[in-house]
Amino acid sequence: MRHNFKYTLKILFQNKALIFWTFAFPIILGTFFNMAFSDIEKNEKLAIIDVAVVKNEKFENDEFLKNALKILSDKKNKDQLFNIEYVNQKQAKKLLVEDKITGYLIVTNKPKIVIKSNGINETIFKYIIEEITTTKKMVNIIANNRLYKEIPTNKISNIENFYTSIYKKILSLKDESINIKDISNKNLSYTMIEFYTLIAMACLYGGIIGMTAINNNLPNMSNKGKRIAISSIPKKKLLLSTVAASYLVQLIGLILLFIYTIFILKIDYGDNIFLIILLSLVSSLAGLSLGITVSCLIKSSENTKTGIILALTMFCCFLSGMMGITMKYIIDKNIPLLNKINPASMITDGFYSLYYYDTLSRYTKNIISLLIFSIILLVIATFCLRRQKYDNI
């Protein structure tokens, strides 16, 4: 219904509070991020993390770990990440106490990281050692299986091909496989992660638009809704045109944010612009669904609902690393399910996977997760919106 669509657009664009939260606020926040993090990023890029490794028998026997650390601390490597001192445990402890290193690695039954406090360098150190350990485990499992099967049949003619095939197998099993090469190829950009969470926030803030528009249409939520409900336009048509207009407003806000961050703040989102657009469209749908569902389920004033969506979105973004990447790591490590159902995490992870990985499986997984999230919320909302009569209004 064009008439309702046109006026919904007009009403939404005239709503100053709404435009502030959904259009201006992400842009302002983006500007602050840029101011705050661009210098840090420059410094971080140059900074090599000082760590120590306790030289014991188990470490000496772990060729995989030794090689990995060798590559990452190679001074000829332009992406050198670590400056490693190989010491005994006593010396390592001393270095840590004297703040000369971020932490040290000691291999007992398995590699263990010892750090003094939590911070970005500590997080990177822990993250990379874990990735090396996980990758090593997978290589071992697959290699053992293959060896077990293929040695008796004499199928292994070339050991190099054998390991290449294992490596490919690992990639297919573990799409997020951050192998040593991947880590050293690209700098871990904190600014980028902040901007991904910013986009996630902007997409989810779009929920306020959906909530406001739907609120106006519901007789049990607003007086305008009562007036609209007794009009001669079928409810289905009204709601569809309202949702379509809300989605358009949301996308316009997002386009402005992208234009601003790409052309003014010079943020590089990577090369896959179409995939970025697709992820943004799906993310906005998730935000819209969230807003519509809040609008249907919670019977309170529009301001309260706006507050709920703002708080919920900020909390989701916080968990996904907006106020510090450490949080994302902590959640990933301790409550991985939370990041799997957190739309902000799905969005940031989608962008992250596009930027860092060559394969699309992790990106696709995030797109599907967001679609499932949206569908579940829309089904709940549709169930509520189907009501024609109310017990009380």
Add this chain to the structure above:
Amino acid sequence: MENTIEVKNLTKKYKNLTAINDLSFSVKKGEILGLLGPNGSGKSTTINCLLSLLSYDQGSIKIFNEEMTPDSYEIKRKIGVVFQEVAIFEELTVKDNIDYFCGLYIKDKNTRKKYIEDAIKLVGLEKFKKFYPKQLSGGLLRRLNIACGIAHKPKLIFLDEPTVAVDPQSRNNILDGIQKLRNQGATIIYTTHYMEEVELICDRIIILDKGKIIASGTLDELKSLATIEEKVSVEVQDLEEKYLEEIKKLKYVDLVTYQNNNLQITYKKGQNNISHLIDFFNKNKIAYNKIFSERPTLNDVFLELTGRELRNE
């Protein structure tokens, strides 16, 4: 005459509270029916049930001889509603607000344009077309609220307390507008707790209390339910007690009160009650000022029927 609305045995309950109790009434084509009752008497609930916004527990509602349901879009096309609360968009101008709500009924742009102008003229908002609601006074907002509800020229109009908290000028404007709508052929249901308005514009009145119809009929029919016939007020300075007692003994006098130099006498019936009273004052050389006589009001009827004042609810 043909009935526009027929309600039979309508009952609506909120858990243990019965908001509407077995309500039956009809509204004739072209008439203004007043639904009068104190706050909480069930007026708005009745309207919301009639409009199929609220579910109800029992009864049937027919509008334009058809069962009213939420999907009765053909019936809805002919209905206009002005709710008690102002229901307009703060983000749109006066004209855009009317255009938006009118456009939910009228697709043709040219027709709509004419209808909008008519509505603006009817409520007297010609000078405020480009104003935003926040720039309007409470009275003007109420007028805009009415324009949004009636711009599509409905045949049946529900007006739910449209004059609450408006200035006298806007009230008069609104009441004039309602009479114009009736003259144009609309059937109107008008709910209010202001009995003066009902007396002024309604052809027939239903008095509701606690979800039940306690009386219905024309104004004269309802007033005939009151046992008093006339109320006389006189301004008298320092009236002595003995005269008060004598006044109480005058023919047809039912009740006498004297407060702040204001003497009020209620007569059960009788003619020339004022002239008899003036004779009494002259005979006893009592000076008096300003003498008024009034017939029983709907408040008196409500008082008789419920033992409570309508205006104080």
